[in-house]
Amino acid sequence: xxxxxxxxxxxFCLTLVFTSLVTVAKVVNEERIAVNQQANRQRVILTVxxxxxxxxxxxxxxxxxxxxxxxxxxxxxxxxxxxHDPVSKEGLGHAFALxxxxxxxxxxxxVGVDAELSRVLAIEFYRHQETPGLGAxxxxxxxxxxxxxxxxxxxxxDEGFFTISPPxxxxxxxxxxxxxxxxxxxxxxxxxxxxxxxxxxDLGRAWQKGEQ
Amino acid sequence: MARKTAARQIMLxxxxxxxPILRHTLGICSTLAVTNLLVNTxxxxxxxxxxxxxxxxxxxxxxxxTPLRIRMMVQTLIISSYVIIFDIVIKAxxxxxxxALGPYVGLIITNCIIMGRCEAFxxxxxAWPSFLDGLAVGIGFSLVLFGVAFVRELxxxxxxxxxxxxxxxxxxxxxxxxxxGAFFTLGIYVWLVRSFAGSAEPERLKx
Numbered sequence: 001x002x003x004x005x006x007x008x009x010x011x012f013c014l015t016l017v018f019t020s021l022v023t024v025a026k027v028v029n030e031e032r033i034a035v036n037q038q039a040n041r042q043r044v045i046l047t048v049x050x051x052x053x054x055x056x057x058x059x060x061x062x063x064x065x066x067x068x069x070x071x072x073x074x075x076x077x078x079x080x081x082x083x084h085d086p087v088s089k090e091g092l093g094h095a096f097a098l099x100x101x102x103x104x105x106x107x108x109x110x111v112g113v114d115a116e117l118s119r120v121l122a123i124e125f126y127r128h129q130e131t132p133g134l135g136a137x138x139x140x141x142x143x144x145x146x147x148x149x150x151x152x153x154x155x156x157x158d159e160g161f162f163t164i165s166p167p168x169x170x171x172x173x174x175x176x177x178x179x180x181x182x183x184x185x186x187x188x189x190x191x192x193x194x195x196x197x198x199x200x201x202d203l204g205r206a207w208q209k210g211e212q
Numbered sequence: 213m214a215r216k217t218a219a220r221q222i223m224l225x226x227x228x229x230x231x232p233i234l235r236h237t238l239g240i241c242s243t244l245a246v247t248n249l250l251v252n253t254x255x256x257x258x259x260x261x262x263x264x265x266x267x268x269x270x271x272x273x274x275x276x277x278t279p280l281r282i283r284m285m286v287q288t289l290i291i292s293s294y295v296i297i298f299d300i301v302i303k304a305x306x307x308x309x310x311x312a313l314g315p316y317v318g319l320i321i322t323n324c325i326i327m328g329r330c331e332a333f334x335x336x337x338x339a340w341p342s343f344l345d346g347l348a349v350g351i352g353f354s355l356v357l358f359g360v361a362f363v364r365e366l367x368x369x370x371x372x373x374x375x376x377x378x379x380x381x382x383x384x385x386x387x388x389x390x391x392x393g394a395f396f397t398l399g400i401y402v403w404l405v406r407s408f409a410g411s412a413e414p415e416r417l418k419x
Contacts, residue, residue, distance in 0.1 A: 006279065007281065010279065014289060014290075018293040019293070022293050022296050033307075036307035040311065
């Protein structure tokens with residue numbers, strides 16, 4: 001057989017065999033992975049709502065806390081996870097899934113806001129494809145903790161609710177420290193989190209009008 | 213008898229004389245990335261040994277069929293398939309560790325040791341020796357990683373496999389959990405091993 005034709009044919013067959021193997025492995029485990037991802041998502045929601053501080057709580061505990069605290073609702077085409085104290089029925093806050101384009105791919109985050117939609121409780125970046133050791137450091141506590149307490153009540157400035165700039169001493173409160181060496185990831189986070197916070201603020205305003 | 217000696221020789225070379233990290237300084241990226249916790253290192257090592265052994269065996273089995281010109285493409289296909297399968301399996305059964313390792317599992321694909329062994333050994337040897345070679349080099353790599361991770365976790369967190377072993381008064385060396393800690397540890401480790409083990413350079417230099 002012609003050498004070139006053989007090479008193409010060989011590569012084709014081999015690719016077929018190996019992609020089939022990968023597909024089988026994927027199909028067999030799909031359900032399990034979906035369950036794990038759901039548990040992970042519930043854990044993230046509870047964390048940003050400051051309900052379960054124990055990020056290491058066992059899985060069934062997470063599922064139980066989630067079932068007793070969280071109710072889901074729809075507004076403006078997105079899901080809102082609202083937390084209530086199971087005993088006093090007092091509202092503890094709302095969690096919103098955020099999504100933006102990072103440097104290498106989509107970044108998915110979850111932000112928790114207090115019951116009046118006036119203040120950020122916590123944020124977690126739970127899925128991303130940023131560079132390990134650089135952009136991926138946006139998941140680290142020192143970075144995410146900077147978002148806690150951001151106010152949604154005041155009108156945002158020209159640059160949004162907050163800006164991110166290189167770490168320096170004595171910076172204004174609304175200038176968060178960037179991840180060194182990951183300018184583009186940080187800039188992406190700055191843009192999409194600001195946009196999403198604006199959306200949450202607008203939603204809060206709409207709610208207030210509805211109540212009046 | 214001769215065959216047994218050959219097998220022994222292959223194991224020895226993989227573990228020691230051709231140890232990828234100590235001798236060739238290959239695979240440094242994963243050495244830096246995953247060695248701050250022993251648990252992560254363990255899973256990474258299992259993944260690497262699995263991929264390396266399977267890839268070497270497969271490349272060896274296909275060595276007479278594979279056209280020379282497209283062999284790199286074939287090797288990449290084989291290696292990445294095994295890595296993806298491994299990734300799927302730990303996502304399903306060890307989700308927490310999968311979360312902790314994140315993108316590093318996928319990076320096994322680009323670990324130069326695997327393609328290095330496929331090129332240097334598996335594509336010109338029979339399946340059984342190739343299997344042994346992959347296993348030996350994988351274990352040799354893992355042992356070094358464990359050494360580095362042991363020091364880094366002990367000094368950086370004061371724990372081993374997540375269990376606190378250092379006294380309460382111990383101040384963790386934060387630098388040990390960061391990449392520079394890996395450079396220091398690995399550098400000192402390679403230096404110690406090479407000076408105590410003698411034979412500073414193997415007589416024949418590869419590459």
